[in-house]
Amino acid sequence: MLGRVDAGIEYTRSSNMDAMEKAELIGAELTEREQQVLEAVVRTYVETAEPTGSRTVSQSFDFGISPATVRKTMGDLEDKGYLFHPHTSAGRVPTDLAYRFFVDRLMAPQRLTGAERTNLQRQLDSIGTSVVERLVMKATRALSFVSNELGVAIAPRLEDAVLEKVELIQVSSSRVLFVATIRGGVVHTVYVDLPIEVPQETLVTVTVAMNERLAGLTLQEIRRTLPERMRDSHSGELGATEFMNIFVQSGAKLFDLQELDRTSILLGHTSVLASQPEFEERDQLTSLIELTERRDLLAETMGKREHRGRVMITIGGENDRNELADFTLVTSEYRSGSLKGVIGVIGPTRMPYEKVVTIVDYTSTLVTQMLQS
Numbered sequence: 375m376l377g378r379v380d381a382g383i384e385y386t387r388s389s390n391m392d393a394m395e396k397a398e399l400i401g402a403e404l405t406e407r408e409q410q411v412l413e414a415v416v417r418t419y420v421e422t423a424e425p426t427g428s429r430t431v432s433q434s435f436d437f438g439i440s441p442a443t444v445r446k447t448m449g450d451l452e453d454k455g456y457l458f459h460p461h462t463s464a465g466r467v468p469t470d471l472a473y474r475f476f477v478d479r480l481m482a483p484q485r486l487t488g489a490e491r492t493n494l495q496r497q498l499d500s501i502g503t504s505v506v507e508r509l510v511m512k513a514t515r516a517l518s519f520v521s522n523e524l525g526v527a528i529a530p531r532l533e534d535a536v537l538e539k540v541e542l543i544q545v546s547s548s549r550v551l552f553v554a555t556i557r558g559g560v561v562h563t564v565y566v567d568l569p570i571e572v573p574q575e576t577l578v579t580v581t582v583a584m585n586e587r588l589a590g591l592t593l594q595e596i597r598r599t600l601p602e603r604m605r606d607s608h609s610g611e612l613g614a615t616e617f618m619n620i621f622v623q624s625g626a627k628l629f630d631l632q633e634l635d636r637t638s639i640l641l642g643h644t645s646v647l648a649s650q651p652e653f654e655e656r657d658q659l660t661s662l663i664e665l666t667e668r669r670d671l672l673a674e675t676m677g678k679r680e681h682r683g684r685v686m687i688t689i690g691g692e693n694d695r696n697e698l699a700d701f702t703l704v705t706s707e708y709r710s711g712s713l714k715g716v717i718g719v720i721g722p723t724r725m726p727y728e729k730v731v732t733i734v735d736y737t738s739t740l741v742t743q744m745l746q747s
Contacts (some may be wrong), residue, residue, distance in 0.1 A: 411431060412468075418430060419468055425465025431448070468724075484732050516737065523730060524644060526640070529638035536711070537554060537596060539585055550577065588600075601622050650722060679705055685705070690723045
């Protein structure tokens, strides 16, 4: 697997092995001079958001070569697909290929300053850690603020979630609130309408039986074996059998949290992207707004990312959806007990990768620590 370790951060481009093998060839044909000029163009464009000319590169970087040689080298890089001319500008702009080469071969993630670490910590400390989604939402907003990109996250994926306990709370004589607490802090609630009146003593009996037989199991195990596990679980109390049968028949719905996996996309402040040069034109800004409204697309994209302990970076056309072709995603996993979610940022391909990678990595680590404390 292609990956690098800089400043304590390991990162990768994709979970697709063929793509990663191809990535090893990116830049292999470039001379040392071409690599130096390409790095200069990328750094200059990230900083200025303006097409970069050979004179600017020559004045800003001491290569010991003439502007004419820089201009010829930039032309060679354009022929090889690393730079392109926007409109009739005299300057050039990095392509997705250039950013990929920069990330894989040249980038050295920057360390966060003490003030930046303190700032992130302070923003996350402002809420308790009892509710996972609230903490992760706060983290996405902090990411937006600190990175100047759009923070994005999905709540923990619940496929292998472990049930910690069940509570049955009587709302009325014929209605009960079912509360399932998942190990790691997620709470799932469902109202259950009953065709019979159930006394409080029966609720207590059934609650005790469910916790004795179901706590500690994954939701998948519970859905698959609920009838067998709850058979003969009551003591013959009045209404207990009928009441238990209702829950057994509703088990697939009560313990199915997969719908939450598909919808729980969390976004930071879009305004930080709207202020960037890439979105000054109306059409581009409209595309950004439409993207943030496609929560199903974002949830699917984030949910499929396989990090394997690394920060994952996908640039422009590397993303598997056309709607993301103008964006870079930088994400990492966070954990809450047996659960795991994804957090990171979306931004234009012109991104200060060295800083953003460090911010995302540190934030995911911080969220994990707070959820496990």
